[in-house]
Amino acid sequence: MKAEIVKALQDIVGEEHASAAESVVHIHGKDQSDHERHLPDVVVWPETTQQVSEIVKYAAANQVAITGWGAGSSLEGNSIPVNGGIVVNFGRMNQIVKVHEGDFQVTVQPGIFYKDMNKILSRHGLFFPPDPGANASIGGMVANNAAGTRTVKYGATRDNVLALELVLPNGEIIRTGSRSIKQSAGYDLTHLIVGSEGTLALVTEATLKLSPLPEHFSAVLATFETTEAAADAVFGVIGSGVGPAALELLDAEAVRFMNTRVTDLPVKPTLLMEFHGATEASLLAELELVEEICAECGSLRFEAGAGRDERDRLWEGRHALGEILFSIYPDCNYNIIDVSVPISEFPVLAAYSNQKMKDLELLGTLFGHAGDGNLHATTFAPKDDPLQNARLDEFNSLVVQKAIELDGTCTGEHGVGIGKQKYMVYEHGEGAIETMRHVKKMFDPGNIFNPGKVISF
Numbered sequence: 001m002k003a004e005i006v007k008a009l010q011d012i013v014g015e016e017h018a019s020a021a022e023s024v025v026h027i028h029g030k031d032q033s034d035h036e037r038h039l040p041d042v043v044v045w046p047e048t049t050q051q052v053s054e055i056v057k058y059a060a061a062n063q064v065a066i067t068g069w070g071a072g073s074s075l076e077g078n079s080i081p082v083n084g085g086i087v088v089n090f091g092r093m094n095q096i097v098k099v100h101e102g103d104f105q106v107t108v109q110p111g112i113f114y115k116d117m118n119k120i121l122s123r124h125g126l127f128f129p130p131d132p133g134a135n136a137s138i139g140g141m142v143a144n145n146a147a148g149t150r151t152v153k154y155g156a157t158r159d160n161v162l163a164l165e166l167v168l169p170n171g172e173i174i175r176t177g178s179r180s181i182k183q184s185a186g187y188d189l190t191h192l193i194v195g196s197e198g199t200l201a202l203v204t205e206a207t208l209k210l211s212p213l214p215e216h217f218s219a220v221l222a223t224f225e226t227t228e229a230a231a232d233a234v235f236g237v238i239g240s241g242v243g244p245a246a247l248e249l250l251d252a253e254a255v256r257f258m259n260t261r262v263t264d265l266p267v268k269p270t271l272l273m274e275f276h277g278a279t280e281a282s283l284l285a286e287l288e289l290v291e292e293i294c295a296e297c298g299s300l301r302f303e304a305g306a307g308r309d310e311r312d313r314l315w316e317g318r319h320a321l322g323e324i325l326f327s328i329y330p331d332c333n334y335n336i337i338d339v340s341v342p343i344s345e346f347p348v349l350a351a352y353s354n355q356k357m358k359d360l361e362l363l364g365t366l367f368g369h370a371g372d373g374n375l376h377a378t379t380f381a382p383k384d385d386p387l388q389n390a391r392l393d394e395f396n397s398l399v400v401q402k403a404i405e406l407d408g409t410c411t412g413e414h415g416v417g418i419g420k421q422k423y424m425v426y427e428h429g430e431g432a433i434e435t436m437r438h439v440k441k442m443f444d445p446g447n448i449f450n451p452g453k454v455i456s457f
C-alpha cells in the first residue's frame with residue numbers, strides 16, 4: 001500500500017518530491033512537543049495549489065490521512081500524523097506572491113518562514129508582527145493561530161489575516177475573505193480556518209496585514225523581588241492604558257537560564273518590555289509613566305533606552321529560552337503550559353502557578369507573554385521518576401483549571417493539538433464541542449485532514 005501511495009504522489013509532483021525514506025518519515029513524525037512520535041507513510045512536497053488539490057483528491061478517494069507540515073515547531077503535537085498517511089510539507093511553496101506596499105499587505109505561499117519573510121519586508125519598511133520566536137512557517141502560524149511577544153500591541157495571527165486560498169478535503173480550491181480591511185459579507189470562513197490546525201482545510205495562500213517598522217522604540221527592563229510583584233506590575237502597566245509593543249514576564253529561573261547563553265542580567269523576576277512611539281517625545285512620556293507604575297509595585301531596578309544591539313540581544317535571549325530549557329533538561333519529560341486569562345486575573349494566575357510549582361517540588365520556570373495574560377509555566381520531570389511525572393500532569397491540570405475558572409483558556413497560542421483535548425469540554429461545554437464536531441464533519445466527512453486533533457469523536 002505504501003509503495004502505491006508513493007507512486008501515486010510521485011505521478012503528481014515528480015519522482016524526487018515524494019518519499020517514504022526512513023529518515024524522511026522519521027523527521028516528519030514529531031514536532032517540538034513531548035508527544036509520542038508517529039510516522040507518516042509518505043512525505044510529499046507540492047509546488048502548486050493544483051498539485052495540493054490532486055494530492056488531496058487521491059487521499060480522499062483512498063481514505064488516507066493527510067497532515068500539513070510547515071516547520072514542525074508546534075508544541076502540542078499539532079503536526080504529528082497520528083494516523084500515519086500523507087504529510088504535505090509546504091517547503092517548496094515558499095514564495096512571496098505580492099507585496100501590496102501602499103496597503104501594508106502581503107500575499108504569500110504557506111511555506112515561507114516568517115523570519116525570512118520579515119527580512120524581505122524590511123526593505124519595504126514593513127513587518128508581520130505576530131512573533132512566535134521559533135522560525136515558523138506562515139501556513140503553520142495560520143493553522144495554529146500563533147501569537148507571541150508582539151501580540152499585546154499588534155494582535156495574534158488571526159487579527160492579521162485578511163484572505164486565504166484553501167484546498168478542502170474533497171480537493172476543491174476556494175478563496176475566502178478579501179484585501180479590504182472591513183469585511184462583512186457572510187460567514188467568516190477565513191477566521192474559522194485560522195486556528196483549525198489543518199483539520200478543516202489546507203492553506204495554499206494567505207494575504208496578511210503588515211505594520212510599518214517603528215521609528216522610535218525602547219526596550220525596558222524592570223526587576224522585582226518576587227514574581228508576584230512583577231505580575232502586579234503587568235496589570236498596572238496594561239491597566240494604565242500605555243500600549244507596550246511587548247511585555248514579557250520572566251521569573252528568576254528564566255533569567256538565570258537566559259544568562260547561561262545570551263544575556264547577563266540580575267537573576268531576579270523581571271519584566272522585559274518594548275515600547276514603540278510615533279515621536280521621541282511620546283515615547284519618553286510613556287516610559288516615565290511605566291517607570292512610576294513599576295516603582296509603585298516595588299521595582300528594584302528600571303532601565304530604559306537600550307540601544308539597538310542591546311535590545312536585539314535581550315530578544316535573542318528571550319527567544320532562545322525554549323531551546324535553552326530543552327538542552328538543560330535533556331533526560332526529562334516536559335510540559336509547556338500555555339494558559340491565558342483576562343489581564344486583571346494575571347497576577348492571581350501567576351501567584352497560583354508559582355505556589356503550586358513550589359508545593360509539588362517541580363523543576364521548571366514561569367515566563368510568558370504577560371501583556372496579553374499568557375503564561376508558559378514550563379516544568380520538567382526525570383523520565384525514570386514516576387512520582388515527579390505524575391506531579392507534572394497534576395500541575396498542568398491544576399493550572400489549566402485555574403485559568404478556566406478565571407474566565408481564561410487552556411491554550412492562548414499553541415493550539416489544542418493532542419495535549420489540550422482533555423480540557424475542551426471543561427472550557428467550552430458539551431454543546432459548543434458538539435457544534436465543533438458538526439463543523440468538522442461538514443468540512444471533512446471522511447475525517448482525513450489531520451485526524452485525532454482538536455476534538456475527539
Ligand SMILES: Cc1cc2nc3c(=O)[nH]c(=O)nc-3n(C[C@H](O)[C@H](O)[C@H](O)COP(=O)(O)OP(=O)(O)OC[C@H]3O[C@@H](n4cnc5c(N)ncnc54)[C@H](O)[C@@H]3O)c2cc1C
Nearest residue numbers: 068070071072073074136137139140143146147198203322
Ligand atoms: C522554541 C519555541 C518557541 C515557540 N514560541 C511560540 C510563541 O511564542 N507563540 C506561539 O504561538 N507559538 C510558539 N511556538 C510554537 C510554534 O512555533 C507555532 O505553533 C507555529 O505556529 C508552528 O508553525 P510551524 O510552521 O512550525 O507549523 P507545524 O508545526 O509544521 O504545523 C502546525 C499546524 O499547522 C498545520 N499546517 C501546517 N501547514 C499548514 C497549511 N499550509 N495548511 C493547513 N495546515 C497547516 C499542521 O498540520 C499543524 O496542525 C514555539 C515553538 C518553539 C519550538
